[in-house]
Amino acid sequence: METIALGVEPREIIRNGAAKLRKNGIVPAVIYHKGEETVAISVNEIALNKLVHSAESHIIDLQFPDGKTLRSFIKDVQYDPVTDRIIHTDFQLFAANEIVEMEVPVAVSGNAIGVEKGGRLQIIHHALSIKGQPEDMPDHFIIDVTELEAGHSIHVKEIPMDGYPGLSIMDEPNTPVITVLAPKKETEATAEA
Secondary structure, three states: OOEEEEEEEEOOOOOOHHHHHHHOOEEEEEEEOOOOOOEEEEEEHHHHHHHHOOOOOOEEEEEOOOOOEEEEEEEEEEEOOOOOOEEEEEEEEOOOOOOEEEEEEEEEEOOOHHHHOOOEEEEOOOEEEEEEOHHHOOOOEEEEOOOOOOOOEEEHHHOOOOOOOOOEEOOOOOOEEEEEEOOHHHHHHHHHO
């Protein structure tokens, strides 16, 4: 997993402070780690958007103006329901060899049999909650869809973990992750029958 540097500024929690920051293109955020006090920070919205909307997960080195660096990952992002802009972010720190749980984006490999027969591949769950050591976390979680027929899905419990030693998926085992939708003509014929 790639490590990205992100400049941050300490911030004071004051009334209407978060709204003023957002007007200036700054996102309020917090840093936390179990057993430690939560630290309030602010982050440049453009830099944060690049990380949040990336197709890969990252370890993030939070860099303070005084030169201090804290290694973390994004634990939670809150969006404005109207504009879809990021309004708050939580960063979680971790220690060496600590077991963490983080969201890792899903990527597919192979050409599904169902797609070759006219179906349409659909990723239902765009990220999986993975538990393990941060250095073992992949940039994205690759799922082979070669054998996937039209009208069928790959569920969490069906994902082979051979290529990901030391990691486990924390999502509900019966959760569908990827499906191949049947071709429309076939669906309409079934409905008419």
